[in-house]
Amino acid sequence: MRTAYQDQLEDLTNQLGAMCELAGAAMERATQALLQADLVLAEQVISDQDVLGEHSARTEEAAFVLLALQAPVARDLRSVVSAIQMVADIDRMGALAVHVAKIARRRHPVHALPEEVNGYFSEMGRVAVELGRTAQEVLLTGDIDKAARIRAEDDAMDDLHRHLFNVLMDREWKHGVASAVDVALLSRFYERFADHAVEIGRRVIFMATGELPEYEELPPETWRD
Amino acid sequence: MRTAYQDQLEDLTNQLGAMCELAGAAMERATQALLQADLVLAEQVISDQDVLGEHSARTEEAAFVLLALQAPVARDLRSVVSAIQMVADIDRMGALAVHVAKIARRRHPVHALPEEVNGYFSEMGRVAVELGRTAQEVLLTGDIDKAARIRAEDDAMDDLHRHLFNVLMDREWKHGVASAVDVALLSRFYERFADHAVEIGRRVIFMATGELPEYEELPPETWRD
Numbered sequence: 001m002r003t004a005y006q007d008q009l010e011d012l013t014n015q016l017g018a019m020c021e022l023a024g025a026a027m028e029r030a031t032q033a034l035l036q037a038d039l040v041l042a043e044q045v046i047s048d049q050d051v052l053g054e055h056s057a058r059t060e061e062a063a064f065v066l067l068a069l070q071a072p073v074a075r076d077l078r079s080v081v082s083a084i085q086m087v088a089d090i091d092r093m094g095a096l097a098v099h100v101a102k103i104a105r106r107r108h109p110v111h112a113l114p115e116e117v118n119g120y121f122s123e124m125g126r127v128a129v130e131l132g133r134t135a136q137e138v139l140l141t142g143d144i145d146k147a148a149r150i151r152a153e154d155d156a157m158d159d160l161h162r163h164l165f166n167v168l169m170d171r172e173w174k175h176g177v178a179s180a181v182d183v184a185l186l187s188r189f190y191e192r193f194a195d196h197a198v199e200i201g202r203r204v205i206f207m208a209t210g211e212l213p214e215y216e217e218l219p220p221e222t223w224r225d
Numbered sequence: 226m227r228t229a230y231q232d233q234l235e236d237l238t239n240q241l242g243a244m245c246e247l248a249g250a251a252m253e254r255a256t257q258a259l260l261q262a263d264l265v266l267a268e269q270v271i272s273d274q275d276v277l278g279e280h281s282a283r284t285e286e287a288a289f290v291l292l293a294l295q296a297p298v299a300r301d302l303r304s305v306v307s308a309i310q311m312v313a314d315i316d317r318m319g320a321l322a323v324h325v326a327k328i329a330r331r332r333h334p335v336h337a338l339p340e341e342v343n344g345y346f347s348e349m350g351r352v353a354v355e356l357g358r359t360a361q362e363v364l365l366t367g368d369i370d371k372a373a374r375i376r377a378e379d380d381a382m383d384d385l386h387r388h389l390f391n392v393l394m395d396r397e398w399k400h401g402v403a404s405a406v407d408v409a410l411l412s413r414f415y416e417r418f419a420d421h422a423v424e425i426g427r428r429v430i431f432m433a434t435g436e437l438p439e440y441e442e443l444p445p446e447t448w449r450d
Contacts, residue, residue, distance in 0.1 A: 067306065068298050068302055077289070077292055077293055078289075081292065084309060085310075088310065088313060168402060168403070169402070173402045177394070177402055177405040180402040181390075181393055184406040184409055185409060185410075185413065188410065212282075
């Protein structure tokens, strides 16, 4: 019985890991769809959302059954409760990838992005995918040091977001209002994606230690090139 | 013992209700700060976020203790798990109010909104506050019919959001890029606030019935003036 229970707990973690992978892959494709005005890829991200939705429902259900039948305590209870919370975060990461894909689709065959900001979004996409990968890794390994370092990657995303807003706001933006609105919303979607990855890191720390660190307690970004 | 347990469950619901009230009040004040470029009010919304944060931590902790010590099943278990999920939604509603207040503060003493769109935001603020109130009510009463009808109010918010984007995108927008970006983000903050209220309604239905309805299964907005 204990073995089945431990298996169930491990399954829960693996399901969350698989969800992270799907969310990261969705953001990777959405970014490519955005940068290349690729309609087929955008449609794929949008239709794949159901797959992540099914995973969410299944994972939530599994957590619920564990609570009902096994009444876990201490660290196991923290794992199951955290799993329920992380499902919401990962689900949202997938939804944000879909938002990106929908903007790419809406503007197709035109590129949603003026070429001037392609570099920002290429980098935001790269950081987002990296964050998804790190979130998956810390989920599966329970590595709390690496979980805490997710904040540094999020800080890099925030920097990109801020710089992009300076481009929109302070310089002479030549691409019109519609394009500025798209860029602002897109930038926000990437920034939120990163925030959810940080949340996953915080929850992994909570699972291991019983303490949920404040964002400010995590190590910030150090100097980068 | 059972009585203490029932009291704890009821306390949990009351705490969520109190959180909804705080989030609604925050959005009410944030809207006023936005429409009237009221810096004092904006600052108040921003500093009050800690109060909601403390409530969140306390409510999550109470739910955790209930799970650990009482190992609830069936409907009670659904209530506790839903409480944990709703804490995240209500917390986010408060964060969105803070985002609105921060834009009001950043633009002060200038009004963040061109007068042309004041009416939209006044109405979005009204609907948001109403949604916060309805969410609180269905939480406390468990009225699942009313919970389902939250979607109709959310549809009204989506309409406002869409119309506002038409104003930004299709007509000749005369207020510049910075202002358009502010308006787009603000509109999104209100729309997301409403989405979280719908989530609370869905969770209340889940608590009562064990079935989590899809958004599309909820009754849509009927014809309005």
